[in-house]
Amino acid sequence: MEFRLSEDQRLLVETARKVGERFGPEYWRDLDARKAYPTEAWAAICDAGLCGITLPEEYGGSGLGMLELALAIEALTAGGAGSTLAQMFMLNPIFGGVSIAKFGSEVQKKALLPGLLRGEITFCMALTEPDAGTNSLEVRSFARVDGNGWRLNGRKVWITAVPQATKMLVVARTRKVEEVQRRTQGISLFMIEPDRAGVGHTPIDKLGTNTLPSSSVFFDEVRVEPDDLVGTLDDGWSALLDVLNTERIVTTAGLVGTVELAIRSAVTYAQGRKVFGGKPIASYQGLQFPLAQAHALGEAARLLNHKAAALCDLGEPYGSAANQAKLLAAQAAAQATERAMQTMGGMGYAKEFDVERLWRDARLFRFAPVSEEMVLNFIAVHDLGMPRGY
Known part of the structure; x- marks a missing residue:
């Protein structure tokens, strides 16, 4: 089992990181306030070739795997967007790309995939x-x-x-x-x-x-x-499952990026905030422990999601790993954003520090695209062999 990234994967992550930081927290704070669609960010993502990571080379894609897509989304979302940016990948490379590339006709592939890759067609x-x-x-x-x-x-x-x-x-x-x-x-x-x-x-x-x-x-x-x-x-059910399971991987990658972003924001604030004798509040274990716990849970979700993506790329069953990773990632993002707000105190409630937006956005993924309860049902029945109760 290899945990080191290849040189090509490192370059891909670096590209994604630069694009993510180009559209930092201020950009997403403004869009959130105006309820505006991220047109410019998505255009830049497509121009950088990140939309087409998993799509076939004959239509302009990179022909890489879900693992590379997950790595890119982690870096993009950690740059300032948080989990909501991952939804753009659900909509386009997954809902549009997976469905057409894997199950569409040749006419549909030629008509839709090149436009998807350029950002001209959205789904x-x-x-x-x-x-x-x-x-x-x-x-x-x-x-x-x-x-x-x-x-x-x-x-x-x-x-x-x-x-x-x-x-x-x-x-x-x-x-x-x-x-x-x-x-x-x-x-x-x-x-x-x-x-x-x-x-x-x-x-x-x-x-x-x-x-x-x-x-x-x-x-x-x-x-x-x-x-x-x-x-x-x-006979669309099996195709739908492919779409939904890859959606899980994309969702988790965005949540992992959110964990990283929220904790980084909290740590930066805590290192600069000094009270009660001039020590930075970052030295208080009451603040350290919850953030460390959220970090550990986020890293577990990241690794389990990488396993799901790698299995997907190998053509092996990956539904269990994808669902379990999503469960952990949603909980980690909830903890990280909540504790980041608590670390910042009143400023965590202020829009200018962004963690309240990360908290609001990440909350969706406790029940979407599949609820925690249904994931636990899945684990109990499919992984533990327990009787179905619903």
Whole structure:
């Protein structure tokens, strides 16, 4: 087992670090206040080739692995953005890139991947529904046969960056549950435009991740063409799992970067703050121990995520490692941001010191893209062999 980075990986991390620091805390603080989309940062990421790390070389990508992508996201998010920047990678190299590169037709690959790599085409994914939540097998959005295509009806909720997306990956049933032998059958993936006739969306006011809007989405007799189908009709579940498991790796990498950024901010503040006799508060064990604990948990999440990414790149099962890493990373980010705020006292509550933004943004990932409770359910059933209770 090799823990040292190769020279190419070190160069990749250094490139990502420089881009991340170019768009530091001030940039993200301003976007957060204005609830503005990170157009400039994403353009720079694409220009640096970081969007296409895992995508095929024949379409302009680097043809590298999920491990390299995780390393880059860690460095980018630690530069000042925190966990919300990782969502840009979920939206584009994962929802758009993985789905098309692995399961799309040659026509779809040629039409979408080069534009994705240049940052000209952006994506979102419409999966979560009000009555399904984490249980994706209960999606009710339905695409019924209409001539040589389909008509899509249904509702989605908590869909990220719909107004800015060029394309939307939609998860829908194409066969009713009562018509199939297993619930995993009868699910299909479609790639449509968010502004297609019959698609509507409304914003959701929320606590954090303000740079990327969340929306409720409605489908009313939306025409879906044969060329919009991604992968195999009625057999989209396995493709969806590939998308969701790689999403876990990206999420964890962003949280690991958040842990690093929050602790660094707290330590810097604590080293310069002197009270009670002139000693820096960084010397107080009451402040040291919680930050050290969060750091250790973050490093454990980082290593477990690297394992998941490496297994993914080898074509071996990685779902358990990816889920466990996400669980630890979300908890580490919660601890790191909370304790960073506590270390700074009142200034940790001030927007100018940024940790309150990191705290707000990271809180989302205790229950998204999969909740801690569902990860623990997964571990109990799949890793411990315990009976399923839900």
